[in-house]
Amino acid sequence: MNFLTSLEESAFGVWVSTSLVGYPLMITLHAIGMAVMVGISVALDMRLLGWFPGIPYTAINRFLAIAWIGFTINLLSGTALFCMQATMYVQDGTFLLKMTFVLLGAVTAAFLQGALNRNSASWGASAPGGIRVLAAASIVFWTAGMVTGRLIAYLV
């Protein structure tokens, strides 16, 4: 049986699709994870761009850990939602675009986290130019991910 169809017809896929609780629970978790990941990431990206100078660079990674919890919630709830209509989603351009932006956002966040760990002690008042470019790109990626995510329902 086709792998995507087997996801849709699995006990879990059927539960998310048909139970009273499954779908509303998954989309609520997905909204919470999104708010946590995007909200914290954007605030911290703004810090790297120079806003809120009182927050030490060393503190940013601790909050990024919270953001990753949001990301994990969305990875799990997103997988659950995907299972409902796997065949449809893999052919949906808006969904694929969203996944691209989410992946770019996550990779950028991970890279920034590594740079903060290794080098931020030497940064002084403003972060290096390359870091600032990545922080700006991160804001663009997460915003685009959220916009395309919302538009999936409208651009079938």
Place this chain on the structure above:
Amino acid sequence: MDSVYDWMVQTPINGLVMGYPWTWPALETFHFLGLCLLIGAVLIMDLRLIGFQSTIPLRAVHALMPVAIVGFCVNLITGLGFLFGDPHLYVINYAFWVKMGLVFLAGINFLFFYFKVEPRLERLGPHDATPMIAKTVGALSLVFWFGVLAYGRLLPYLGTGGG
């Protein structure tokens, strides 16, 4: 009540929403962006209040307040867009009123923080423990705002009997 409803559906906002197919998705998109700004800033400030990362000066984290306010204002405006665009959809839905109640409670909690708690925090030294009242206000803020988020997401699935 009918006259308020009649007035709302005759406003220009209603015309914008009903007249163009992209108004509603645009309102939703900005509502989501606003909530991310609000939740992100609130989460960082409230976690610090509760005691997470207490090496960060409270004043530094407090600088995020404008971000939260901008997020809230964006959602107030887009929220009015939804409400005036399709008032009947919301006023009959108990989940909408619960959500608004939670926003109101979050506002009261914030005012209490601003007028009663923050002056005390400003008198704290860098190594003083955060007072219990500040931790309580921070925790309540998180409960209220995540409640707003949850009820907002569930609006189509609660009071209207299914979406």
